[in-house]
Amino acid sequence: MKQNIKFALGALAIFVAGGIFATALITVVKPKEAEATLKEDAYRYYEMKHGEITTQQTNGETAAAAPTEKTEKQDDTVSVIVTPTNTWAEGSNAVQQFSVAVTNNGAAAINDWTCVIEFDGEVMDNINGWGGASYTALGKTVTISPTEPWAKEIQPGDSKKDFGFQLRSATGVTYKTAKFTSDLGEIKIENKEAEASPAPVEVESYDGTSPVALHGQLAVKGTQIVDKNGEPVILQGVSTHGIAWFPAYVDKEGFKTLRDTMGVNTIRLALYSSTNEGYSKAMHQKVIDGVNYAKELGMYVIIDWHILANGNPNTDKEAAKAFFTEMTGKFKDYDNVIYEICNEPNGGVTWENDIKPYAVDMINHIRAVDDNAIIIVGTPTWSQDVDIVSQSPITGQSNIMYALHFYASTHRQELRNKLNTALSAGLPVFVSEFGISEASGAGMIDENEGTTWINYLRSKGVGYVCWNLSNKNEACALIKDSCTKTSGWTDDDLTQQGKWLKKVYTSK
Ligand code: IDC
Numbered sequence: 001m002k003q004n005i006k007f008a009l010g011a012l013a014i015f016v017a018g019g020i021f022a023t024a025l026i027t028v029v030k031p032k033e034a035e036a037t038l039k040e041d042a043y044r045y046y047e048m049k050h051g052e053i054t055t056q057q058t059n060g061e062t063a064a065a066a067p068t069e070k071t072e073k074q075d076d077t078v079s080v081i082v083t084p085t086n087t088w089a090e091g092s093n094a095v096q097q098f099s100v101a102v103t104n105n106g107a108a109a110i111n112d113w114t115c116v117i118e119f120d121g122e123v124m125d126n127i128n129g130w131g132g133a134s135y136t137a138l139g140k141t142v143t144i145s146p147t148e149p150w151a152k153e154i155q156p157g158d159s160k161k162d163f164g165f166q167l168r169s170a171t172g173v174t175y176k177t178a179k180f181t182s183d184l185g186e187i188k189i190e191n192k193e194a195e196a197s198p199a200p201v202e203v204e205s206y207d208g209t210s211p212v213a214l215h216g217q218l219a220v221k222g223t224q225i226v227d228k229n230g231e232p233v234i235l236q237g238v239s240t241h242g243i244a245w246f247p248a249y250v251d252k253e254g255f256k257t258l259r260d261t262m263g264v265n266t267i268r269l270a271l272y273s274s275t276n277e278g279y280s281k282a283m284h285q286k287v288i289d290g291v292n293y294a295k296e297l298g299m300y301v302i303i304d305w306h307i308l309a310n311g312n313p314n315t316d317k318e319a320a321k322a323f324f325t326e327m328t329g330k331f332k333d334y335d336n337v338i339y340e341i342c343n344e345p346n347g348g349v350t351w352e353n354d355i356k357p358y359a360v361d362m363i364n365h366i367r368a369v370d371d372n373a374i375i376i377v378g379t380p381t382w383s384q385d386v387d388i389v390s391q392s393p394i395t396g397q398s399n400i401m402y403a404l405h406f407y408a409s410t411h412r413q414e415l416r417n418k419l420n421t422a423l424s425a426g427l428p429v430f431v432s433e434f435g436i437s438e439a440s441g442a443g444m445i446d447e448n449e450g451t452t453w454i455n456y457l458r459s460k461g462v463g464y465v466c467w468n469l470s471n472k473n474e475a476c477a478l479i480k481d482s483c484t485k486t487s488g489w490t491d492d493d494l495t496q497q498g499k500w501l502k503k504v505y506t507s508k
Contacts, residue, residue, distance in 0.1 A: 084175070090168065232461050
């Protein structure tokens, strides 16, 4: 806390002095000195607020967040909602708990019924069930048969939500379909989420063939990235810190180390877009260098127009247009380039009023030159509200994805719920930035929550990029501050997050 007060005072002093940001942004010196030159502590003031607000908003939204993996299909007469509510291990098996709600939308009363719920794998047995019904497991199914008169009868407009059961299986199962049979007839209910849910993709390790040689030009299909053969591929990336502050890490050898030893196939080049955060036109050349290094190494590269202190992407839109004009002009024929047009919109901007109009405009601007590169669009609340965006995505464009950012010590299941809602609605999501620290970039590291996130993303075929490649003395840096190497890192050179990343990225 003392530390924070010091930062705040430092920030105030610098704000009062004013105008001193503009100097010395492009001097290429050793990483740590570069940072000192830029008096970056000024931004800590902003960052502290940023972190706090992120946490508060996330907590505030928890109650209203959409339920996890809710699955529903409205039928003219009946709807059945099967919701996974809990899961745990029992010996080498998995036990899962589901709740079931049955609603009579029709005009006639249901007097008796059974419902066969089908999963994607074998069910060993059901352990428990409730709501006035009996439950029978057979093959891939569990059948619900109400035994109590009050459970059998469902009046028009009535909803019975108290059914539920626990089942045991070898590795866990996913609900797929239900068959509801009653005196009104038989209804087949598909799990929409299961249909939209992409096939899990295995992560490959580098074996001498570069990622771009293997996969070529990427595209978006459904909610996933696919390669030149239409096969899903997971991008596993590392983001630079702000390249104005840490220019030395835009280094071909460093990228190669990430590719060859740490399972990284994608580099994100973060260009802070506010002049208050190091932006100057002169930085464009660093981006160009970084893209070319990635191309030479056969790695994918994300050109990140890093909105942060300038929370509304429209604030610096003209500069963004000039930037993307230059980038698309140079890279339209590259097959390894992805554009990210607004890192993290924040500060009261909304999807409908601010971000979407900006994105539509910028996408048209980019498409006028580059007709196929993937474009990643930031989402409200520091790129968290993909659920809101999924209600009103950009139409008439292809190869568009939407950013979800998480910091595992701050953002947990409630943010995965938002992701799940978005994917279920068919929104292509890409995690263009994450850390396993707190949202401030400092604080506790949560390896377990980080691994839970990555496993979840892999199971959904969603790619991810970790913040950040620098030796800044902060939890979310990958390199220890005592190490000044910009390539060839050994395990000893890596921070806790760095070691975790290497372990997780190189495992399947
Ligand atoms: C942080 C950096 C930190 C810097 C701060 C302000 O790690 O060194 O002082 O920005 O420029 C984000 C942002 C990303 C943040 C990161 C951690 O996209 O720029 O970097 N974060 O706070 N969103 C959530 C967390």
